Amino acid sequence: MPAYIDPTRESFAAFREMERDGPVHMLNLLRFRARAAYDDGTEATGAEAYRAYARDSAPVFQRLGGRQVWIGRPELMLIGPPDQQWDLAFIAEYPSVSAFVGMLRDPEYRRAVRHRQAAVSDSRLIRMQPAAPGTSFGEIAG
Numbered sequence: 090m091p092a093y094i095d096p097t098r099e100s101f102a103a104f105r106e107m108e109r110d111g112p113v114h115m116l117n118l119l120r121f122r123a124r125a126a127y128d129d130g131t132e133a134t135g136a137e138a139y140r141a142y143a144r145d146s147a148p149v150f151q152r153l154g155g156r157q158v159w160i161g162r163p164e165l166m167l168i169g170p171p172d173q174q175w176d177l178a179f180i181a182e183y184p185s186v187s188a189f190v191g192m193l194r195d196p197e198y199r200r201a202v203r204h205r206q207a208a209v210s211d212s213r214l215i216r217m218q219p220a221a222p223g224t225s226f227g228e229i230a231g
Contacts, residue, residue, distance in 0.1 A: 092210060092211040093211055093212055093213065094205075094206055094209050094211070094212060095206070096214070101193075104186070104189075104190075104216060105186065105190060107186065107216070108186050108187075109186070109218075110185075111185070111218070111219070112182050112183060112184055112185070112219055113182070113183045113185065113186055113188075113189055113216060113217070113218070113219075114158060114180050114181070114182050114216075114217040114218070114219050115180065115181045115182075115183065115189070115214055115215070115216060115217070116178070116179075116180050116213070116214070116215040116217055117177070117178065117179050117180070117181065117212065117213070117214055118163075118175045118177075118178050118212060118213040118214075118215075119139070119175060119176055119177045119178070119209055119211075119212050120174065120175055120176055120209065120210050120211040120212065121134070121135030121136050121138075121139060121176045121177075121208055121209060121210060122134075122135035122138075122207075122208060122209070122210040123135060125137065125138035125204075125207040125208050126206075126207050127203070127207045128203075128207075131207070133207070133208075135176075135207075135208045135209065135210065136176070136208070137208075138204045138205075138207045138208035139177070139204065139205065139208035139209065141201075141204040141208075142201055142202065142204035142205040142208060145197075145200065145201035145204060146192075146197075146198050146201040146202070146205075148197065149192050149195045149197050149198040149201070150181070150192060150198075153183065153184070153188040153191055153192050153195075154183070154184040154188055155181055155182060155183050155184075155188065155192070156181070156182050157179060157180070157181055157182075158179075158180040158181065158182045159179060159180045160177070160178070160179035160180075161177075161178050161179070162176070162177060162178075163175040163176070163177075163178050180217075182219070
């Protein structure tokens with residue numbers, strides 16, 4: 090099974106074409122390498138490298154109006170492929186599509202992303218439109 094670390098040109102183009110008003114939530118599922126895979130030989134665990142990515146990219150994320158909505162450590166894949174275990178799951182909110190695109194293009198962020206690439210052995214990044222919960226379980230209001 091292939092690993093997914095960075096968006097493809099095609100998926101990024103589709104993301105940009107889905108312009109709409111309002112915030113964008115990004116569900117992140119991350120699996121870390123036991124040892125980070127830095128090109129320059131830097132020694133760190135995957136978790137340590139990801140913390141460096143978080144630290145170095147946070148100023149850009151915050152400057153563009155991003156915020157963390159939810160975070161957790163997955164414990165068990167109750168429904169789904171048992172080989173797809175994740176080390177970290179979180180939802181990040183961006184005020185707009187253009188804010189997310191702006192982050193990816195920011196020079197400070199581009200320097201920080203090397204830590205993410207070294208840290209992650211596999212990931213999923215799912216774009217979501219936030220909605221208010223309805224009155225019943227699994228229902229969206231409106």
